[in-house]
Each structure stands twice: as structure tokens, then as C-alpha cells.
Amino acid sequence: MSNNPSGQPGSGDSGEQSWPEYLSSRESRGSFGPGESSAESEGSVPPRRVIGTPPPATARTMLADHGDGGAAQTARELPAEPPDPVKAKKAELIVAACFLIAMLAGFGFLVAYGLIGVGSVTDAQHSNLWLGGTLSLVLLLLGAGAVIWVRNIMPPVEQTEARHPLRSTDADREAFKETFEEGAETSQFVKRPLIRRTLIAATVPLAVAPLVLLRDMGPLPGTSLDHTVWRKGRRLVVYGTGRPITPGEFSSPGSIISVAPEGFQDDDDAMAKAAVIIIKFRPEELQPPTVLPWTVNDIVAYSKICTHVGCPAALYEQTTHHILCPCHQSTFDAARGATVLFGPATRPLPQLPMGLDSQGFLIATSDFHEPVGPSFWERS
Amino acid sequence: MSVERALESTGNWLDDRLHGARGVRVLLRKVFPDHWSFLLGEVVLYSFIILLLTGTFLTLWFQPSMTDVIYHGSYLPLRGVRMSEAYQSTLHISFDVRGGLLIRQIHHWAADLFMAGIFAHMLRIFFTGAYRKPREINWLIGIVLLTLGLLEGLFGYSLPDDLLSGAGLRILEGVIQSIPIVGSYVAFFLFGGAFPGHLIVPRLYILHVLLIPGLILALVSVHLFLMFHQKHTQMPGKGRTNENVVGAPTYPYFMAKTGAFFFFVFGALTVAGTFIQINPIWLYGPFNPVAMSAGSQPDFYMGMLEGALRVMPAWQWVFFGHTFAFNVFIPALVPLGLVFTLAAIWPFLEQWITGDRREHHVNDRPRNAPTRTALGISVITFYGILWAEGANDLFANFFDVPLYWITWAARVGIFVGPALAYIITKRICIGLQRKDNHLIEHGVETGIIRQLPGGEFIEETRPVSDEALAILLSRSDYPALPAAETPETAVPPSKMRGGLGRVRERFYKVLTETAPAPEVNGHAIGHGNGHAVEGNGQGHTAISAGAGPASADASEEDH
Numbered sequence: 001m002s003n004n005p006s007g008q009p010g011s012g013d014s015g016e017q018s019w020p021e022y023l024s025s026r027e028s029r030g031s032f033g034p035g036e037s038s039a040e041s042e043g044s045v046p047p048r049r050v051i052g053t054p055p056p057a058t059a060r061t062m063l064a065d066h067g068d069g070g071a072a073q074t075a076r077e078l079p080a081e082p083p084d085p086v087k088a089k090k091a092e093l094i095v096a097a098c099f100l101i102a103m104l105a106g107f108g109f110l111v112a113y114g115l116i117g118v119g120s121v122t123d124a125q126h127s128n129l130w131l132g133g134t135l136s137l138v139l140l141l142l143g144a145g146a147v148i149w150v151r152n153i154m155p156p157v158e159q160t161e162a163r164h165p166l167r168s169t170d171a172d173r174e175a176f177k178e179t180f181e182e183g184a185e186t187s188q189f190v191k192r193p194l195i196r197r198t199l200i201a202a203t204v205p206l207a208v209a210p211l212v213l214l215r216d217m218g219p220l221p222g223t224s225l226d227h228t229v230w231r232k233g234r235r236l237v238v239y240g241t242g243r244p245i246t247p248g249e250f251s252s253p254g255s256i257i258s259v260a261p262e263g264f265q266d267d268d269d270a271m272a273k274a275a276v277i278i279i280k281f282r283p284e285e286l287q288p289p290t291v292l293p294w295t296v297n298d299i300v301a302y303s304k305i306c307t308h309v310g311c312p313a314a315l316y317e318q319t320t321h322h323i324l325c326p327c328h329q330s331t332f333d334a335a336r337g338a339t340v341l342f343g344p345a346t347r348p349l350p351q352l353p354m355g356l357d358s359q360g361f362l363i364a365t366s367d368f369h370e371p372v373g374p375s376f377w378e379r380s
Numbered sequence: 381m382s383v384e385r386a387l388e389s390t391g392n393w394l395d396d397r398l399h400g401a402r403g404v405r406v407l408l409r410k411v412f413p414d415h416w417s418f419l420l421g422e423v424v425l426y427s428f429i430i431l432l433l434t435g436t437f438l439t440l441w442f443q444p445s446m447t448d449v450i451y452h453g454s455y456l457p458l459r460g461v462r463m464s465e466a467y468q469s470t471l472h473i474s475f476d477v478r479g480g481l482l483i484r485q486i487h488h489w490a491a492d493l494f495m496a497g498i499f500a501h502m503l504r505i506f507f508t509g510a511y512r513k514p515r516e517i518n519w520l521i522g523i524v525l526l527t528l529g530l531l532e533g534l535f536g537y538s539l540p541d542d543l544l545s546g547a548g549l550r551i552l553e554g555v556i557q558s559i560p561i562v563g564s565y566v567a568f569f570l571f572g573g574a575f576p577g578h579l580i581v582p583r584l585y586i587l588h589v590l591l592i593p594g595l596i597l598a599l600v601s602v603h604l605f606l607m608f609h610q611k612h613t614q615m616p617g618k619g620r621t622n623e624n625v626v627g628a629p630t631y632p633y634f635m636a637k638t639g640a641f642f643f644f645v646f647g648a649l650t651v652a653g654t655f656i657q658i659n660p661i662w663l664y665g666p667f668n669p670v671a672m673s674a675g676s677q678p679d680f681y682m683g684m685l686e687g688a689l690r691v692m693p694a695w696q697w698v699f700f701g702h703t704f705a706f707n708v709f710i711p712a713l714v715p716l717g718l719v720f721t722l723a724a725i726w727p728f729l730e731q732w733i734t735g736d737r738r739e740h741h742v743n744d745r746p747r748n749a750p751t752r753t754a755l756g757i758s759v760i761t762f763y764g765i766l767w768a769e770g771a772n773d774l775f776a777n778f779f780d781v782p783l784y785w786i787t788w789a790a791r792v793g794i795f796v797g798p799a800l801a802y803i804i805t806k807r808i809c810i811g812l813q814r815k816d817n818h819l820i821e822h823g824v825e826t827g828i829i830r831q832l833p834g835g836e837f838i839e840e841t842r843p844v845s846d847e848a849l850a851i852l853l854s855r856s857d858y859p860a861l862p863a864a865e866t867p868e869t870a871v872p873p874s875k876m877r878g879g880l881g882r883v884r885e886r887f888y889k890v891l892t893e894t895a896p897a898p899e900v901n902g903h904a905i906g907h908g909n910g911h912a913v914e915g916n917g918q919g920h921t922a923i924s925a926g927a928g929p930a931s932a933d934a935s936e937e938d939h
Binding site: 380 | 448455474475476477478480514547551554555557559561562565568570571573576611619622624627629632637639640641642643650651653667668669671674675690692694695698701702705707741772783
């Protein structure tokens with residue numbers, strides 16, 4: 001019994017004791033809270049084996065060791081009865097009520113699952129309400145019942161356990177050191193550098209292999225960040241309806257719409273770079289550094305992708321001509337080449353060169369002249 | 381009786397095979413100290429368990445796929461809309477699976493509670509000094525867990541591929557692109573090409589449901605094992621020392637309490653999941669790179685990074701054909717990096733400065749470590765200002781204040797705020813210590829005024845109870861710095877003479893600044909930093925636990 005490698009690191013002070021020592025040391029440090037049970041009642045309890053106690057043979061030996069002090073050996077560490085039986089009885093009823101209602105709520109949950117279907121927003125809401133409501137009741141009542149039980153029915157107890165320094169004894173450390181060194185010596189790892197070095201050399205490429213294996217996670221960026229799908233002659237179409245735009249239709253000053261390159265409206269990868277807003281101004285409102293030859297009838301096209309971290313810069317304030325990115329509030333002056341007025345963006349929104357085709361629809365006259373969207377290392 | 385017999389035979393059956401009777405008995409009687417703040421870590425643990433349970437349920441229907449589909453489900457406003465399968469299956473869980481919406485909302489609330497719990501738990505550990513030796517390893521594990529939690533949360537709420545989370549991914553992509561040299565490569569590898577591509581959701585999915593939770597589970601296990609092995613710290617009180625643990629035994633007390641607490645956490649999350657709508661992705665719509673809602677907010681634990689991006693001025697360098705996007709990668713990496721790094725090195729820094737290599741198992745009251753507490757509040761202020769700045773548009777809207785003013789206030793505030801917070805907190809702590817001293821020295825004021833025979837009025841006081849006194853007197857002392865080798869010449873020891881030694885000495889003075897120790901019967905109790913106590917002229921020559929104030933004085937004479 002005494003050489004029990006219990007493997008329990010938390011066994012603390014009792015780790016190296018035999019059973020009798022262990023029990024007696026426990027006894028001395030256990031201390032009851034208020035309502036310590038009386039000595040007679042403890043004495044009258046016959047020793048009975050429950051889980052975790054030594055088998056009867058050991059228990060008898062312990063009794064024999066101490067002769068007539070048998071009663072003291074079986075002294076309880078924890079009190080058996082709560083200090084106030086009347087209060088405990090009341091609490092017992094409350095706890096039982098909690099558990100009973102929890103059970104009913106649990107059945108309610110099952111019934112609600114069976115009765116309330118889903119398939120529409122209203123049904124889903126009702127189902128959610130009933131399932132969640134009953135489940136909440138079950139869980140909260142279980143918790144409440146258990147807490148009332150602990151606080152009002154279990155007798156209050158405070159125990160003190162010794163704490164020992166975590167540092168092992170010098171002897172143990174020395175023994176460990178010896179064992180470790182012995183092993184190292186026996187393995188010949190230290191003595192035979194050839195094995196050691198070749199082993200280390202063998203693991204080097206192995207360590208690199210996983211990184212190399214990740215190479216095909218994606219293509220290299222190349223120059224793809226520099227370009228969009230805009231080309232000379234590509235029509236601007238209204239994002240959503242996909243209709244091409246004539247300057248005549250888009251004639252009320254101050255209006256703004258989102259625009260896609262024709263044919264790429266549903267291509268998220270393309271749109272993530274190519275999304276554009278066009279804004280109609282009154283004559284003379286547009287000022288440099290807006291590139292005026294790239295505008296048509298006081299309509300200007302800017303990239304919608306914020307030059308900060310790429311959110312769609314979508315909020316437009318007509319009176320001030322400010323374009324505001326809703327993510328981090330970079331603010332651009334739409335009348336002056338979308339220059340930055342405030343916020344963390346460093347560059348204006350790139351302007352798309354725009355013209356008209358033979359049918360009078362708005363077209364791009366080239367791709368953007370600079371990369372759109374957030375900054376990146378290769379961008380010059 | 382029959383239950384007892386059944387238990388007994390089961391127990392014996394197991395013990396015949398596992399030899400556990402003795403070890404398990406010790407476990408059952410292991411003493412756990414109790415304090416409300418010790419529940420914060422349990423909140424995190426139980427939230428995590430609930431996340432695993434609810435998350436598993438969600439995977440039964442969720443499809444981590446970005447394939448385009450046209451929606452035909454039961455949410456009418458989105459019928460006929462093009463969306464990804466991920467988004468469609470999230471709608472399916474919400475509207476066509478019984479209990480799906482409930483479990484989804486519990487999952488999201490549990491994630492928020494998990495992170496909130498980590499923050500609160502971490503602050504508790506910091507302010508009570510529970511990270512001190514021997515618990516530095518667990519402190520570091522905790523910081524790793526916090527980092528993993530941030531990633532896990534970010535990846536998790538990005539999965540439904542809705543407009544809000546897509547914007548989050550877009551920002552993530554922009555931030556990664558801004559990293560010098562490797563940025564665009566890393567972004568292309570992560571997204572499998574240009575943003576958004578079709579791979580990011582399945583990739584984040586496997587990280588979110590397997591890799592990161594696996595790591596968290598492993599680290600949580602180690603975290604708990606170490607807590608168990610080293611035994612929990614305890615709050616100061618009568619009879620509580622660094623050599624004992626005072627509390628209730630695991631079985632039945634701790635088990636019952638913690639079981640109840642699990643039900644409370646689960647119950648509270650269920651109430652939230654039932655009655656408080658969270659992340660209604662059907663209102664945001666499916667992701668597309670062209671749209672964005674005003675007033676978009678990430679989950680709260682990402683708010684600080686969001687605020688850092690917003691507060692940063694537009695700085696950028698371009699030279700030699702390369703772009704240094706300081707406006708993006710500085711706010712993305714520096715503020716949070718600073719907080720985490722400082723947190724990680726703090727236990728070791730404090731140890732080096734104070735020279736305190738002892739084990740600490742009784743927690744500090746925050747007031748009794750004024751500098752540490754002030755530093756903590758200072759960091760909270762820094763974090764908090766950036767966090768609030770992350771919602772600057774909402775504040776501007778709600779309080780009708782110009783948006784740019786708020787950003788400017790935050791730009792100034794992140795420098796001024798922490799400094800002010802430090803000074804004020806330190807003064808408050810020392811003030812509270814003085815108040816404690818008053819209680820110890822003069823007792824509790826009773827409000828009874830007595831007139832002495834001579835006509836003098838005095839107020840009666842009664843002595844502080846033993847329990848309260850034990851708490852009041854629980855100030856940790858600091859070992860003195862290595863002092864002069866020979867007191868006559870006052871030459872400091874060699875390791876204190878160099879530049880590093882001088883730095884340490886300077887920090888030592890700041891770190892050990894406290895109110896003077898209380899005087900009881902004319903003798904100082906505990907050890908202050910040497911103010912107001914005359915030295916006895918015998919400088920100590922080595923670091924010693926609780927060395928008297930004399931040695932502190934001696935080291936002050938160094939310059």
C-alpha cells in the first residue's frame with residue numbers, strides 16, 4: 001500500500017504516507033465549520049467500506065494498531081448533518097421544486113420540438129422562443145437548485161491543506177540528473193558525434209518540407225494586383241440591373257451609382273478590384289486634380305475600392321462632395337480627384353478614364369492608370 | 381443500500397484494474413479555495429465546452445463552400461438571390477432546422493462570452509499578482525490561448541460568408557497585403573489567389589473546427605493541469621499563508637458548485653440565445669465586394685484592432701519602387717503586439733526588477749501593488765480608447781458629435797489617457813493603503829462621541845476584527861536590492877553599478893512605491909519602500925526576503 005505509484009501529481013502532502021499516517025494527518029488538519037457533528041454520533045457509526053477506502057482487512061489492521069482507539073480512527077473529516085435542520089428541510093423542498101420544474105420544462109422542450117415546426121421566419125421565431133425558453137428554464141433551475149443545495153443543505157466546511165515548495169529536493173534533482181546523464185551515455189548519443197550530426201542533418205530538409213508543401217496554396221501575385229478587367233471600349237453598366245448608361249439618363253447633379261464592367265457583374269473576383277462609382281456634377285464643379293478629359297458631361301468615375309484596406313467606399317454626401325468609406329472613415333473629395341481629406345487612407349481613389357461609344361453609352365477608354373485598392377509592397 | 385452495493389462493486393471492479401482508490405481519494409479531498417473572481421476562468425472553460433457542443437451541432441448542416449447558388453429557401457426576402465453555399469446553409473440552419481437558430485445564437489454568444497471571460501480572467505490574474513512564481517508558465521499559456529481565441533472567433537464569424545463578415549475578410553486581406561516584402565504573397569496564398577476567390581471559407585472552416593479548437597483544447601488541458609498541480613492561489617485572509625490552501629474539498633463541495641456554475645453559464649447563454657438576436661446574417665445579405673453597410677461593427681474582441689486602423693494617420697512611404705504602408709501595418713501589428721508582449725514579459729520583468737524569486741500563493745490586493753495596478757489600468761485605458769475608437773461612427777451618430785473630433789480625441793487620448801490613468805490609479809491605491817493603515821492603527825470609527833471628564837471630546841473606535849485585520853495586513857514585501865558591500869564606503873555591488881543595474885534600481889524605486897507600512901504599537905508592520913523609516917546602519921549585502929528598510933535606504937544612498 002505504501003509504495004503506491006498513484007500517479008496523482010496533486011496528492012500533495014499525503015504522497016508518501018502509509019494509510020494510517022495518512023488518515024491521522026488528515027484528521028489533524030480537517031476542521032469543521034459551524035455545526036460540527038457531535039462526537040457520540042461519530043463514534044456510533046460502524047466502519048463501513050465505501051469507494052476509495054481501504055479494504056476491510058486494512059481497516060481492521062488499522063484498528064488493531066491502535067487498540068481501543070477505534071472510534072478515533074474512523075472520525076469523519078466532514079460533518080454529516082447541516083447545522084440547522086429546519087432551514088435545511090426548507091431548502092430541500094425548494095431544491096426539489098427547482099428540479100421538478102426543470103423536469104417539466106425539459107418535457108416542455110421535447111413537446112415544443114415536436115409541435116412547432118420551422119420553415120418560415122415566424123415559425124422559426126416561435127420555435128426559437130419555445131425551445132430556448134424551456135431550455136433556459138431547465139438549465140437555470142438545475143443551477144439554482146444545485147447552488148441552494150450546496151449553500152443551505154451541505155454543512156459549511158473549511159479545510160486547510162499544506163502546500164509544499166514546488167522545487168524538488170536536492171537529492172531528487174541529483175538523482176534525476178544522474179538518470180538523465182546515464183541514459184544519454186548509454187545511448188552513445190554524446191559519444192558518437194557522427195550519429196548525432198547526421199541525425200540533425202537528416203531533419204533539416206524534413207523541417208522545410210511542410211513549408212514547401214504549402215506553396216501551391218495559391219498562385220503568385222505577379223502583376224495581377226496592378227490591373228483590373230477594365231479595357232478600352234468596355235461599357236459601364238449599372239450594378240444590379242446590368243444596363244449600359246447614357247449621360248442623358250444620368251443627368252441629375254449630385255447623383256451617384258455603382259457601376260460594373262459589362263459582363264463582370266457577377267464575377268466577385270473581378271468586381272473586388274473593378275467596382276466603380278460614377279458621380280454627376282454641376283458644370284464647373286469638377287476641379288483638378290480631377291483629370292477632366294477622363295470625365296464625360298461632368299460625370300466622373302472613381303474606383304469604389306478604398307485605398308486603405310479595400311472596403312467599398314460607398315457613402316456620398318452631396319452638399320460637400322465627400323465620399324466616405326464606412327469601414328475606417330477615410331474621406332475623399334469627389335470634386336477634386338478624390339483626394340484624401342481625412343482618415344487613414346493615403347492615396348486618392350483612382351479615376352477611371354471614361355468616354356462614349358458610338359451608341360452614346362459610357363465606356364472605359366483604358367484600364368485604371370494605377371493599381372486600385374490597398375497598398376502593397378510591390379506597388380510603386 | 382443496493383445503490384451503495386452497486387457503487388461499491390463498480391468501484392472495486394475499476395480499482396482491480398486501475399489501482400485508483402488511493403489516488404482518487406486524494407483527489408476527492410483536494411482543497412479548493414473559493415472567491416467569486418475564481419469563477420471567471422470557469423466561465424471561459426464552460427463557454428468553451430458549450431462552443432464545442434453547439435459547434436458540432438452546426439457542422440451537421442453547415443457547408444463550407446463558396447460555390448454560387450440561387451436561394452430557394454424559406455426566407456422570402458432573399459429568394460432568387462445569388463449567394464454562396466456557405467451563406468445558404470447558414471440560412472438553412474437558421475430557418476429550416478428546428479433549434480438551429482437557437483444553437484447558432486448560443487454558439488455566437490458563447491464565443492463572445494468566451495473572449496470576455498478570458499479578458500476578465502486575465503485581468504484578475506494580473507491585478508492580484510497570481511501570475512507570479514510559480515505560475516508564469518500558465519500565464520504565458522493564457523496569453524497564447526487569448527491569441528488563439530481571437531483567431532478562432534474571427535475565423536468563425538467569417539464562415540457564413542455574409543456581407544458583414546466578408547467586409548472583415550476584405551480588411552484582413554488589406555492588412556496582410558500591407559506587410560512589407562511578403563504581404564501580397566501571403567494574401568495570395570491564404571485566399572488561393574485574388575480576393576475573394578473560392579477557397580477562403582473552406583480553409584477557415586478547417587482551421588475553425590479542427591486545428592485551432594484542437595490547440596485550444598490541448599492548451600486548456602495543460603492550463604488546468606498546472607493549476608491543479610500547483611494548487612490554486614488563495615485570497616488573503618485569516619490563517620491563509622503561502623504554505624497552505626484553505627477552502628472546501630473537491631468532493632462534494634467544489635464539484636457541486638462548479639456543476640451548478642456550468643448550468644448557470646449554459647443557462648445564461650441560452651437566455652441570450654433565445655431573447656437577444658445576434659449576427660442576423662439574413663439582414664446583412666450575402667457577401668459581395670461592392671456593397672457595405674454603414675455602421676458595420678466587428679465582434680467586440682476585434683474592436684481594438686478596428687479602432688487602431690481608424691485612429692492611424694495616413695502615413696506611407698514610397699521609395700525604391702516599394703510601398704511601406706505604415707497606415708495599415710502599424711495599427712494592425714503594433715498596439716495589440718505591444719499589449720501582448722508587455723503582458724508576456726511582465727512576470728519576468730517584475731521578477732528581475734524586484735529580485736523576488738519566492739513562490740507566491742496568496743494573492744495581492746490590487747491596492748497593495750500600486751505600480752502594477754496603475755500599469756494595468758494604464759494598459760486598459762490604452763486598449764479601451766482604441767476599442768471605443770473602433771465604434772467612432774456610432775458614437776458620432778449617437779452623441780451627435782463630429783466624427784473627426786472623436787478620431788482626433790482618440791489620437792491624443794491614446795497617449796495622454798494611459799499616462800493620466802497611471803498617475804491617478806497609483807494615487808488612489810496609495811490612498812487606499814493609507815486608509816487601511818488608519819484602520820489598523822486606530823481601529824474602526826464607531827460614531828460614538830464621548831466627553832472625557834476633562835471636557836475633551838473623543839470618538840470611540842473599536843479594534844478591527846481578526847479576519848479583517850488579516851486582510852488589511854496582507855501586504856507583500858519586496859526583497860531589498862543588493863546593497864553596498866561595505867556600508868562605510870557605500871559602494872554598490874558590481875552588478876548594480878553598470879547601466880543595467882542603474883535601470884533596475886530606478887525601476888525598483890517605482891515598482892516598490894507604496895504607502896508607509898502601518899505602525900502598530902510603535903513598530904512598523906510589513907515593509908514599505910523605506911520611506912520614513914530610519915536605517916539601522918547595517919546594510920544588507922544580499923537579496924533577502926523581507927530585508928528591513930535599512931537596506932533599501934542603503935541602496936538609495938548609492939547616488
